[in-house]
Amino acid sequence: MFSALRRCPASLSRNVSSVALSSRVLRTSLVQTPSAVRLAVPRLPVIATQAFHQSAKWYQTAEAAAEAEAEAVEDEYEPNNGPVTKFKDLALRGLVHPNLVNTITNSMKLETMTDVQTRTINEALSGVDVMAQAKTGTGKTLGFLIPIIQRMIDADPQLGDRVHGYKRARPDDIRAIVISPTRELAEQIAVEAKKICSGTGVIVQCAVGGTQKRAMLQKTQREGCHLMIATPGRLMDILSDPYSRIEAPHLTALVMDEADRLMEQGFQEEIDKIKTFLPDPDQVERQNLMFSATLNKNVVRLVKDTMRPGFHFAKCVNEDEAPTHDRIPQKLVEVVGFENIMPTLYELALKMHLNPQERNGRPFKAIIYFNSTSEVKLAASVFYKLSGGFKRNTPLGGLKAFEIHSKLSQQGRTRASEGFRFATSGLLFSSDVTARGMDFPNVTHVIQVGLPREAETYVHRLGRTGRAGKEGEGWLIITPLERHEVKRRLREMPLVKDESLEVPKVDMSVSGVIPEEAAKLIESSVEAHQRINPEELQDAFRGLFGSFQWYSDKNRLIESANRLAEFGWAMSTPPPPPASVFGGGRGRGGGGGRGALEAVVEAAEMVVLETAAADLEVSMIDEVAEAAAWPISTLTNGIAPRRTF
DNA sequence: ACCTGTA
Numbered sequence: 023m024f025s026a027l028r029r030c031p032a033s034l035s036r037n038v039s040s041v042a043l044s045s046r047v048l049r050t051s052l053v054q055t056p057s058a059v060r061l062a063v064p065r066l067p068v069i070a071t072q073a074f075h076q077s078a079k080w081y082q083t084a085e086a087a088a089e090a091e092a093e094a095v096e097d098e099y100e101p102n103n104g105p106v107t108k109f110k111d112l113a114l115r116g117l118v119h120p121n122l123v124n125t126i127t128n129s130m131k132l133e134t135m136t137d138v139q140t141r142t143i144n145e146a147l148s149g150v151d152v153m154a155q156a157k158t159g160t161g162k163t164l165g166f167l168i169p170i171i172q173r174m175i176d177a178d179p180q181l182g183d184r185v186h187g188y189k190r191a192r193p194d195d196i197r198a199i200v201i202s203p204t205r206e207l208a209e210q211i212a213v214e215a216k217k218i219c220s221g222t223g224v225i226v227q228c229a230v231g232g233t234q235k236r237a238m239l240q241k242t243q244r245e246g247c248h249l250m251i252a253t254p255g256r257l258m259d260i261l262s263d264p265y266s267r268i269e270a271p272h273l274t275a276l277v278m279d280e281a282d283r284l285m286e287q288g289f290q291e292e293i294d295k296i297k298t299f300l301p302d303p304d305q306v307e308r309q310n311l312m313f314s315a316t317l318n319k320n321v322v323r324l325v326k327d328t329m330r331p332g333f334h335f336a337k338c339v340n341e342d343e344a345p346t347h348d349r350i351p352q353k354l355v356e357v358v359g360f361e362n363i364m365p366t367l368y369e370l371a372l373k374m375h376l377n378p379q380e381r382n383g384r385p386f387k388a389i390i391y392f393n394s395t396s397e398v399k400l401a402a403s404v405f406y407k408l409s410g411g412f413k414r415n416t417p418l419g420g421l422k423a424f425e426i427h428s429k430l431s432q433q434g435r436t437r438a439s440e441g442f443r444f445a446t447s448g449l450l451f452s453s454d455v456t457a458r459g460m461d462f463p464n465v466t467h468v469i470q471v472g473l474p475r476e477a478e479t480y481v482h483r484l485g486r487t488g489r490a491g492k493e494g495e496g497w498l499i500i501t502p503l504e505r506h507e508v509k510r511r512l513r514e515m516p517l518v519k520d521e522s523l524e525v526p527k528v529d530m531s532v533s534g535v536i537p538e539e540a541a542k543l544i545e546s547s548v549e550a551h552q553r554i555n556p557e558e559l560q561d562a563f564r565g566l567f568g569s570f571q572w573y574s575d576k577n578r579l580i581e582s583a584n585r586l587a588e589f590g591w592a593m594s595t596p597p598p599p600p601a602s603v604f605g606g607g608r609g610r611g612g613g614g615g616r617g618a619l620e621a622v623v624e625a626a627e628m629v630v631l632e633t634a635a636a637d638l639e640v641s642m643i644d645e646v647a648e649a650a651a652w653p654i655s656t657l658t659n660g661i662a663p664r665r666t667f
Numbered sequence: 668a669c670c671t672g673t674a
Contacts, residue, residue, distance in 0.1 A: 203671060231673055262673095289672060324671040394669055428671065454670045475669070559668095568669045600668065 025193035105144040107135050112223055117147055118172045118180040121221035126164070130217065136161040141336040142311070143168050151282075151310040151333035153325055155317060162279075163214050166311045169216075170198045170275040171224055173309065174248055177274065181223045181248065191225040191246025196270035199300075200251045200277040201293070203284055205230040205432065206439050207459045211279065212251040224248045229256045232432025239266055254284070254292040261299035272460075273300055273308055278324075280458050281312040282478070285320035303330075311315065316478055350488045352496040353520035354508070358529050359574065360566070360582055361590030363471060364404055365547035369450065369525045369540070370497065371405075372417055374467060381466060381493070386421070388467035391483050393475065395427040395453050396565030400558055402451040407550035420447055427453035457482045461489065469497040472569055473504040477511055503573060503582060517535075530589040551591040563587060563597045576603050 037153050106112050109132055113123035135143065138156040142430050146152050146169035174197045175182045180190060200215075202208040212228035219226055227242045229252040239260070247268070250257070260266050278284050284293055301308070310328050314321050323334075357366055367390065375386040392398045402425035409418035422445040424438040435455070442450040443462050450456070456481055463488040474480040480498075487494025498517060500508055508517075524540035536544075551559070563583060570579050580599050587596035 040674070125668060205672085235674080253672060257673090259673045283671080286671085288670090292672065396668090457670085479670085571669065 029596060037626055038133055040072075052416060055122065096183060108133060109135060109280065112143070112168070118168060119175050119222065121182055121184070122168065122175070122218060125218050125221045126168075128379055130221070134163075136165075138162045138336070138338040139165040141166075141338055142166060142227055142263050144334060145334045146170070146311055147172060149173065149565070151329045152195045152336055153312045153314070153321075153329060153333060154336040154338055156336075156338040157315055162313050163211055164218070165276050166200070166313065167211075167215050167218060170200075170277065170309070170311070171219060171222070171249065173274060174198060174224060175222065184221060186201070186221050191248060193243045193246050193267050194269040195246075195248075195272060196250050196268070197248045197272060198250070198275035198277070199257070199270060199273065200225075200249070200279060201257065201284060202251065202253060202279045203289060204455055204460075205253050205576070206335060206435065206456065207279065208251050208253050209436075210459070210461065215249060215251060219249070226251065228252070229260055231256045231430075232435070235259065239268070241269055254289055254296060258292055258296050258299075261296060270299055272306060273305070275309045275311065276300070277313075279312045279313050281314040281324060282316050282321050283458060285324050290320070303328075304542060315482070319358065326336055326544065348516060350484055350494055350496050352484070352515060352517050354517040355499045355520050355523060355524040355526050356496060356505065357499060357501055359531070359589075360586035360627075361530050361588075362526050362528065362544075363499060363501075364551070364590065365403065365525045365540075365544045366499060366523060367469070367471070368405075368547055369402065369523050369543050371421075372543075373523075375418060375447070383495075384464070384466055386467070387445065387447055387462075387465050388469055389450045389452050389456065389462070389465055389483070389486050390469045390471065391452055391457065391474070392453070393472050393569035394452075394562075394565035395429050396558075396561040397427075397471070398425055398427045398451045398453050400554065400562040401425075403554055403558060404450070404547070405449065406551045407553050408546055416425050419452055422448035422449070424448065425451040426456060428455055454479060454483070456486065462485065462486060463490070465489070466494055467497060468494065469499065471499050472499055473498075474513065475572075477514065480512060480515065501582065503570070503575075507572070548590065554591075559587075559591055559593075564600050567600050567603050579603070 036118075045200060070079065071559060104582075105117060106117060109123055109126045112118035113120040138160045139162070142152055142154050142162065142165035154165070156165075177197070178190075184629045195557050200208075200211060202211060209228060212226060215226045224348065225246050226249045227238070227245070227247040229242075229250060231253055233256075235256070250270075260268050261270075283289065310330070310333070312321075312324065312329075353364065355370075357363055371388070374388070379383055390401065392401060402423065405418070405423055406412070409421070409423070410416045412421055412423055413419055422441065424442045424445075426435055426438040426442075428435075430438070438450070438460075439456070439460070440450055446464070450462070457460075468484050468487045470480065470483055472484045474483065487496065497520075498508070498512075524537050525543055528540050528544060530544060562635070563586075566583055566586070567579070573579055580603065582598040583599065587593040
């Protein structure tokens with residue numbers, strides 16, 4: 023082996039040490055799994071010679087090694103042709119380039135695939151379209167990144183290697199695009215993509231709003247781009263700009279993350295426009311991958327419009343496993359009026375922050391969701407005053423507080439999400455910008471103020487806690503105005519009324535005997551509001567009417583809002599309600615549920631994968647049972663050919 | 668004048 027190395031150019035000599043290193047790592051890890059020790063011998067040449075793609079000798083060695091491994095795998099492992107469930111096996115079976123897999127197993131230390139990953143990776147590697155229904159926080163990002171990156175390498179084997187791939191990158195030959203509904207999510211995906219591509223020649227770029235377009239263009243023109251992770255607005259901006267020199271004439275994969283969200287009003291038009299700048303799928307064959315937590319009418323339409331016949335439907339929502347919203351305990355707090363909300367949050371935060379022993383000592387880390395930006399801003403400001411700047415020796419001392427919403431600069435947003443991500447204990451006052459997909463570790467509480475717009479929103483927000491097997495709890499704080507609608511809109515949720523807090527029960531509009539502790543909290547809250555910029559209060563007042571657009575009894579709404587201004591903010595005269603309040607609101611149609619699922623089934627003949635990852639079989643929705651008569655093993659081995667590197 | 672998503 024080393025005689026071969028000596029023949030290589032001097033410039034590559036530094037690879038020798040890394041080769042030695044990776045061999046060593048490999049050897050140690052294999053010793054621990056006796057069944058795999060035998061694989062060490064044929065395995066080594068593949069890794070050791072990864073810089074010599076050009077040599078025919080390399081190909082022979084690699085092919086022989088792959089063959090030997092595959093045979094060994096078939097000898098050793100019992101289900102030899104089932105779906106791959108270990109990342110390591112993706113390389114051993116020649117399905118994914120070792121440079122990609124090694125990063126995942128060695129640097130990222132990932133071993134076993136999650137359910138979503140098993141299903142999407144096995145399926146999508148073959149090139150078919152996949153519509154995956156999966157909860158957030160289940161690792162679906164890797165589920166789509168691995169197959170699209172691997173398929174890029176298939177199309178252009180030089181991309182498998184770092185040195186050769188880099189030289190060939192161009193800005194006008196993007197091979198795959200991932201679209202996400204928020205900037206933060208796009209960035210989170212881009213970070214992961216860059217990580218797993220670090221051993222390959224695949225160049226990843228991220229295009230989101232709020233950043234300097236020029237700088238991004240220059241970087242992309244200089245470095246090129248194979249995989250673009252983007253938000254709709256900026257992507258449209260770049261593709262439609264004739265001077266950007268960024269194009270995707272050979273686009274082979276399009277991924278829509280949070281597809282249900284991307285199909286909502288506002289986004290959908292933009293996506294349609296973007297598609298006009300992408301090559302016609304009839305001319306350039308394109309793989310479509312969609313990820314969606316729910317199947318509503320919009321998603322069905324998307325499926326009908328863009329998925330190619332014969333696409334796969336991977337239902338990764340396990341029926342026997344409780345969904346997020348059943349697994350996480352949820353408490354419902356009904357307050358007397360809007361004026362009770364802020365002091366109630368104060369009471370709750372104090373209680374949770376000061377009693378970590380009730381959570382096995384886990385520090386309090388909460389996201390507090392509001393329905394409008396202005397409410398987020400106000401709550402953040404009020405808490406800052408309440409806590410005396412979160413300094414030590416104050417009741418909320420030790421907490422770090424952040425606010426995040428779209429009216430913040432992108433710099434501010436990044437600072438907030440990074441800050442909260444790395445904080446051991448803290449509060450994040452947030453709009454729905456973080457409701458989906460964002461991964462903040464160790465969130466102990468998700469507190470929602472006011473009824474969320476949709477049940478879907480409620481579930482997504484709730485999903486920010488209880489991640490990675492950790493515990494968490496949800497709190498929903500509502501006023502009597504929302505009581506009825508909560509019962510209707512959130513009837514599926516196991517909300518349990520909570521009576522443990524004092525402040526919510528206090529009628530602040532009448533004088534009476536109030537528990538001393540509650541009185542103190544209310545007093546400090548009102549006092550804090552008096553030190554808030556009046557314009558901020560006005561904004562929040564107007565924002566409230568926006569959040570309550572759905573609420574038809576406008577007189578009661580105005581009355582309740584006035585109480586807030588009077589007793590919660592100590593204003594002598596409440597601000598005027600916005601004129602639009604008297605315009606009247608429109609109702610909205612529902613969707614989703616069982617009917618939508620059936621519609622998806624009818625939309626195409628599909629294979630439905632529904633069983634546990636470890637023992638994957640095909641089970642089917644009745645109508646398509648006959649069409650999908652082939653077992654999963656055939657499907658995986660038949661469509662996805664074994665690759666050699 | 669509810670949230671996201673280009674300037």
